[in-house]
Amino acid sequence: MKSECNLPDNSFEGRWIHCPRCHASLRDRVLGNHEYLCCGRCGEQVKSMRPGQTMIAAWAFAMAALVTFIPANLNPILIFSVAGNSQENLIITGVRALWMQGFQPLGALVFFSAILAPFFYLASVSYVSANWTLQLRLPFAGAALRLAEALESWNLLPVFAIACMVSVVKLRTLGTVSWEPGSLWVLATAVFTMLTIQCFDRKCAELYLEGVK
Amino acid sequence: MTDHLKVKLSRALTAAGIILYIPANFLPVMTITLTGQVESLTVMGGVFELYETGLVPVAAVVFLASVVVPVVKLVSLSWLLGLHGSEVNQSRRMKVHLFLIRIGTWAMVDIFLLSILVAVGQLGILASVQAEAGALFFAAMIICTLYAADIYKTHMIWQQPMPNST
Numbered sequence: 391m392k393s394e395c396n397l398p399d400n401s402f403e404g405r406w407i408h409c410p411r412c413h414a415s416l417r418d419r420v421l422g423n424h425e426y427l428c429c430g431r432c433g434e435q436v437k438s439m440r441p442g443q444t445m446i447a448a449w450a451f452a453m454a455a456l457v458t459f460i461p462a463n464l465n466p467i468l469i470f471s472v473a474g475n476s477q478e479n480l481i482i483t484g485v486r487a488l489w490m491q492g493f494q495p496l497g498a499l500v501f502f503s504a505i506l507a508p509f510f511y512l513a514s515v516s517y518v519s520a521n522w523t524l525q526l527r528l529p530f531a532g533a534a535l536r537l538a539e540a541l542e543s544w545n546l547l548p549v550f551a552i553a554c555m556v557s558v559v560k561l562r563t564l565g566t567v568s569w570e571p572g573s574l575w576v577l578a579t580a581v582f583t584m585l586t587i588q589c590f591d592r593k594c595a596e597l598y599l600e601g602v603k
Numbered sequence: 604m605t606d607h608l609k610v611k612l613s614r615a616l617t618a619a620g621i622i623l624y625i626p627a628n629f630l631p632v633m634t635i636t637l638t639g640q641v642e643s644l645t646v647m648g649g650v651f652e653l654y655e656t657g658l659v660p661v662a663a664v665v666f667l668a669s670v671v672v673p674v675v676k677l678v679s680l681s682w683l684l685g686l687h688g689s690e691v692n693q694s695r696r697m698k699v700h701l702f703l704i705r706i707g708t709w710a711m712v713d714i715f716l717l718s719i720l721v722a723v724g725q726l727g728i729l730a731s732v733q734a735e736a737g738a739l740f741f742a743a744m745i746i747c748t749l750y751a752a753d754i755y756k757t758h759m760i761w762q763q764p765m766p767n768s769t
Contacts, residue, residue, distance in 0.1 A: 412697065413758035432697055432757065470723035472637075472730045477723050484718030491721065493734045499742055500718045503711065543704070543753070546711050552664065553715035559661045560653065560716070561723060564637050564730060 409434055437593065448589035449519035455582035456512045462579045463505065465572030467554055472565035480572065481505060481550070507544040508583060514538040515586055518595050532599055539592065551580040606762065609754050610687055616751035617680045623744040624677060630737030633717055637730050645737060646670065646713060669713040669741075672706055676748045679703060684755065688762065696760050703752045710745045714738065 405418040409429035416429060416436065427436045466478040481504055488497035514534040521531045554573055561567045604612075631643035644652065646669050653662035679699050686696065717738055724732025 409758075411757050412761055414761065431694070431761070467719070468723070470730075479719060479722045484715075484722035487721040487724075488718055488734055491734050493739065496714065496718070496734065496738055496742055499746075500714060504715065504718075543708060543749070546708055546715070549668075549708060549711050550715045552668075553712045553719060556653075556661055556665055556712065557716050557719040557723075559658055560649075560720065563652075563656055564635070 407436070409436055435593075437597075444589040445519050445522045445591055445594060448586055448591070449516055449523045451582050451586040451589060452512050452516035452519065455579050455586055456509075456516060458575050458578040458582060459509060459512065462572060462575035465575060466570040467572040467576060468558060468561075468570055469568050470561050470565055471568075478570075481576075503544055503546040504550045507541045508547045508579070511538055511541040511545045512583065512586065514541070515590050518599075519590065522595060522598050535592070535595055535599060538590070542587065545583060545587070547576070547583050548580040551577050606756075606759055609756070610684065610759065613680075613751045613755040614684050616747045616754070617677065617684060620673075620744050620747035620751065621677055621681070623740050623747060624673065627673075627737060627740040627744045630740060631735045632713070632737040632741060633720065633735055634733045635720075635724070635731075636733070643735065646741060649713075649716075665712065665716075668709045672710045673744060673748065676703055676707070676710075676752065680748065680751055680755075683760070684751075687755075687759065693760055697757055700752070700755070700757055700760065707749050707752055710741075710748075714742055714745070 406415050407418045408415055409432060411434040412429060412432040414429055414431040416427075419427065421427060421437065428434065429436055463481055466480055468479050470477050470479065482501075485497045485501045485505075488494075488500065514537045517528065517534045518531055518538060520526065521528050554576060558567050558569070628646055631645050632649065634641060634643045636642075650662055650666045650670065653665060680703065683696055683700060683703075686692070717734055720732045721734055724730055
């Protein structure tokens with residue numbers, strides 16, 4: 391597996407460029423290896439010459455999260471029982487219960503942010519980083535990158551994992567609760583998701599896709 | 604969409620968030636029925652109940668996520684948008700805005716918590732959990748603040764004030 395990619399460096403000394411985050415003007419310069427150019431006003435890394443060292447890691451974490459996402463959705467997270475009656479709970483059970491009680495917007499919100507958005511985020515990140523890691527030119531990678539950007543803040547599985555823990559604590563006061571394997575899968579997916587967000591280098595992906603087009 | 608329109612939209616969303624905050628906190632979020640006892644809980648009530656059962660760390664997490672985060676977001680969004688176009692505290696405003704975007708989604712803990720509780724509370728008379736209207740207002744408030752923080756971009760803090768803008 392190649393660990394370096396040749397990004398097109400079309401920069402030249404002294405050209406005016408702008409910071410993508412705060413739009414401050416700054417002077418461009420040709421970077422040596424392992425150098426990076428930071429915005430003097432907001433500290434954003436405008437460009438760097440350590441292209442995508444974490445991209446392979448991002449790919450691995452995104453794929454791992456995708457794999458653990460399947461059992462996280464198919465196994466019950468916890469079982470709650472009162473006086474001999476028990477009730478299993480999957481992620482989707484909550485969505486269905488909210489929907490049945492007449493709170494369709496809430497059900498849709500939970501469905502979107504705990505199931506749909508994480509899945510599509512992870513899928514598009516692994517698709518985009520596969521491009522880079524395998525030095526491929528898969529179709530629609532640009533669209534996948536935009537999808538990943540749009541969904542990044544809607545990927546709420548870590549928040550969901552916290553909510554699971556709180557709910558167990560809360561249910562203890564009402565009846566008997568037991569953890570089920572699904573909760574571990576949810577936790578694993580949440581951890582992998584957070585690692586993916588940390589590792590995924592959006593700028594490098596953008597540059598690479600521009601370069602191969 | 605022009606930047607001017609974005610600022611207006613962001614202001615409108617923040618105002619909507621402030622208005623929605625009131626019913627979100629005063630209406631009950633859920634009703635728990637346990638062996639005949641009926642109990643309605645607001646957001647604050649849920650935190651209080653956790654605190655009283657002696658689970659201080661968990662209560663603190665929920666308190667931070669569902670009480671502190673929305674208030675901080677609404678207050679600092681109004682501050683950011685109120686000072687839009689002026690040259691006061693620009694770099695501090697930028698830091699606040701980046702922080703807002705990072706903490707933005709944590710208020711969703713309450714909605715997820717509700718979804719899990721509603722899911723397990725389907726044991727009929729023995730134990731049932733029913734979602735209440737407060738949850739809708741709460742979710743709407745979160746979405747308003749999320750989008751308000753998202754539409755207002757960091758670079759707009761540094762814009763020169765336009766002669767005819769407010």
